[in-house]
Amino acid sequence: MVFSSVLAMILIGAIAGWLSGKIMEGRGFGLLGNIIVGIVGAFLAGMIFPALGFSVAGGIFSSILFATLGAVILLFVIGLIRKA
Secondary structure (H helix, E strand, O other), X not given: OOHHHHHHHHHHHHHHHHHHHHHOOXXXXXXXXXXXXXXHXXXXXXXXXXXXXXXOOOOHHHXXXXXXXXXXXXXXXHHHHHHO
């Protein structure tokens, strides 16, 4: 993996984690936690959405959108687990 792709993945993860923390009303985990949630959310989105028939178009904005949706789903599931 090239350093620039790792840097792009961290940047997209950070943006997606921050956005998901704002969408889920403060359920974020701080900067580092949000980066991790964003990266894991991007991975989840990459697994879930193609299975449902959605495809990610090329470009940074669609990557951020899908990573944010995946991170929101992840934060929702974490919230359900915490309540249980």
